[in-house]
Amino acid sequence: MTYEQAASTIAERFSGVTVETGAPLIVSVPVDQWRAFAQFAKESLGCRFFNFLSAVDWKDGGLEVVAVVDNLDDNVSLRLKTRLAPSPAEAGHDEAPRCASLVPVFRGANWMERECYDMFGIVFEDHPDLRRILLGDDWQGHPLLKSYAVDTPHPPYR
Amino acid sequence: MPAWLVAALAAFAVLNVVLVIVTYVTLLERKFAARMQTRIGPYRVGPHGLLQPIADAVKLVMKEDIVPDAADRPVYNLAPIVFLIPCMLIFATIPFAPGLGVADLNIGILFFLAVSAMEIVGLFMAGWGSNNKYALLSAMRAVNQIISYDLPFIFSALVPVLLTGSLRLSDIAAAQSGLWFVFYPVIGQLAFLFFVISTLAAENRVPFDILEAESELVAGFRVEYSGMKFAIIQLGEYAHMVGSSFLGALLFLGAWSGPGPEWLGPIWFLIKAMLVFLLVTWVRWSFVRIRVDQILTLSWKLLLPATLLLLATTAVVIVWRTSGLT
Amino acid sequence: MASPESLTTIVMAVLRAMRVTFLNLFRKPVTVHYPDVERKYPNRFRGLLALTYDQETGEENCIGCRLCEYVCPPAVIKVEMLKAEKRNYAKTFTLELYACEFCELCVQVCPTDAIIMMKSFDLATTDRREMLLDKDRLHAIGLQHQPSWATGNRLRDAQTPPKGAPRPHPPQEPPAAKPAPSPTGASA
């Protein structure tokens, strides 16, 4: 299964999806088709290896969830992207960005999504146990957002 | 001099000799293990580390004795004593030279085996008393391991008894002046092998040291002990270890028989005991620990039937030998 | 439970394992008595940081250009420049040793080989304030220990292609103007 075949099968089956051909196939998927596309990638494209899932804060452009899944046998790597609403800190409204969780499709997504929630505040729907994984439970704010100020050189050292 | 005073003095002398041997055995083991791991071992305290055991003892005595507040205080405090007493008692019946011994009972080996099985009581008291999950888990493991290995230990110790026909330890040693029991054709080697394996397990040394398995149970039943109590438990463990190697040397390697004049006997006996101890240490530093259930299956399914079979064959061989000769 | 031939393999394996530990009994120990025996440092050892003096003129090398301050990832170096007619000097030069990562970027970026690393790693001090090295402490350290081979120019020269480079002299042997202080000679 080469990159061209993958691109063509994606184009037939999914309409709202834009594909950027190239070594890793970059696929931007609308939010509502996120889990369906992941399911499709796992079954028909054979991308069973779940590489990682993370997010990028494009300030006003909104939060973007990035997931990389690979087909190890044919060396095909897929980079799935989906754009969410901007984080509450920038856009002023207080409703956290939501995205469908991939845990029903890939069990490896469990910890990765907990880390995204911890660092960006993205709420993943029907994730089995969404709580902070790296930071303390009493931590305020989500550090990797661009709005989270980088503090000046650490006071204790001075 | 009244008889009881003589016995008391002999006991006092043996106890001190044993304490010195046990403290210096720890240094011997650390140096031997270090050399096996291509490192130097303790060399800072005294010339080549010779004062290290004394330094350890002094340090432990000076250490603060922390008692966890949730501990079951009487059981917690009594446990080290109850653990130490049997480990010291086993030296009572061992004759260091033909006449030199505290009490040469005619049921010497029975006394030894009975008392050495008593240490498990002190051990479980320590595990229960310190009210710590790790200690409890390790005490439970200790009970079923030592119980299941006492039987093969007893059966393999009985083989030399059969060969000499008497329970008195000095008789066993005397019977070996001609041929050491370890060189007895097939039975001797097998009995010695099973004896060493069950000593390893009864002393919970690697590969059977699931008792104080650091990687899982941190320090096992001793985890809440510190200071003098920890020193006593450590002393008891090493005393039991040295006692078993003395017994091994006596039963299988002919206690004091060896070339050279008569008074060299105890020296030979000490050297042989240390050889058995080094054999156990050598095994200790070469293997990985095996799991609890595997230890138990090894004991019940392999060691116990094997030692029983061995005991039966020695009996048959003896009967055939004696009937054949007369 | 163990069939005969697997019993022999087990016994053989056990004996083989014990033979390995027995043979190691006679190998020379690899550990050294540390405080009495000094360990030998490789040429490019990255140890304690120090400021240097120029060999001939005996002047401080540091011109306070603050390049090291900008490149330092944990931002532990603080320099203030002192303007003078012929050349500039560093008024103050502080380095917080407790946050330094010994990545040697400051040495690599220093144009005048002012800051270099020493062949010594005993950094322990009893008081935290001693870890805040100021200019004279750094100069004092520079005289105490042996300097490591790596100085700014040498590191940068080592990266430029040896052949056909417009450099006046090949970087291998030390530039004539600055005889290498390190005893073993620059073995770049």
Add this chain to the structure above:
Amino acid sequence: MIDTAVQSQVAIDYSAGERLTMNMGPQHPSAHGVFRAILTLEGETVVGVDAVIGYLHRCHEKLAETLTYAQYPSIASKTDYVAAMTSEFAYVLAAEQIGVVDVPKRAQYIRVIAAELQRIASHLLWLGTWCMDMGGALGGGATVFLYCIRERELILDLFESLVGARLLYGLFQVGGVRYDLPDGWPQQCRDTLATIEQRLIEYERLLEDNPFFLARARGVGFITRELAEDVGVAGPLLRGSGVNFDLRRNLPYSSYGDFTFSVPVEPEGDCFARYRVRMVEFRQSIAIVRQALDRLPDGPISSRPALKSVAQIRIQKGEAYARVEGPRGEVGCYLIADGSPKPYRMKWRGASFSNLSVLPHVLPGHKVADVVAIMGSVDPVFGEVDR
């Protein structure tokens, strides 16, 4: 004893009768660093695992947004401090892919030599700590540990004479390598490889069909092929479960294609399979370093030499995901550059993070002693897990 602050989340109840909730806590001797596993036990067998991580979290990803391309490589080595070379490799590769910075052939060969030596050193530490976990600090395990550390010292001396540091190097920079091989280094390297190859035979003689070791390693900690791929487990764990995937061969980077080496694959997926895979990887890495040393081209070691090596590098807008085969698996660095001297976003895909996330699926049903053996065979490094 139980830290009450966490109590609200982790439902620790004593009501379940014979169920015992035990803390294999952050200070546990076999925790391989700072990791807390809250085990619910029934007698000796584990019923439930709740892993608490984050004790070593320094937020490398935020740090990368504040440090320039010249500064960050030596910090990147602090994510996986046991294999510092491969951590820097990933970051530098990603920056070079976006900025289309070419790397001279000699620098690529030096990078391969450094990465493979680091794999040998890291596997030595894995073998030592794994046997120490199973064998106990006062037993045979410590012997294997001290032998492995004795060999690892030889490699650390090599790195020390090459770079000057022993654990965290900063050898890599965007465009090449910061140090060239000192004279006599190749010969010292060949002697070290010869001794290590000989000592490997000794370890195998100490462990191979040794009944005690097999009893603890064989048939313990099965990771099926489907679970391995589904959770994203990588490296020796993946190859130990029968997946024939190695980044150095499937997606060759930094002239790995010039070297011939075989990729070990074991189908069973238990601790012993992972042990076999890593023992073969030892020998393959030795072979690679020897080939690289024999065919080492001379020439420049960096395409941004002299002053440019530390000056500001501006990498134009773009994104790249560089993947490097670290000793623990695939170390990935997803970099987004926006033309400034600092990256816009850097996501670090630590191999140990995914490898560790397989434990809650694998541990239930095993005994407490096996939990330690499985953790050792997964070989997590908590700098990489917590980043």
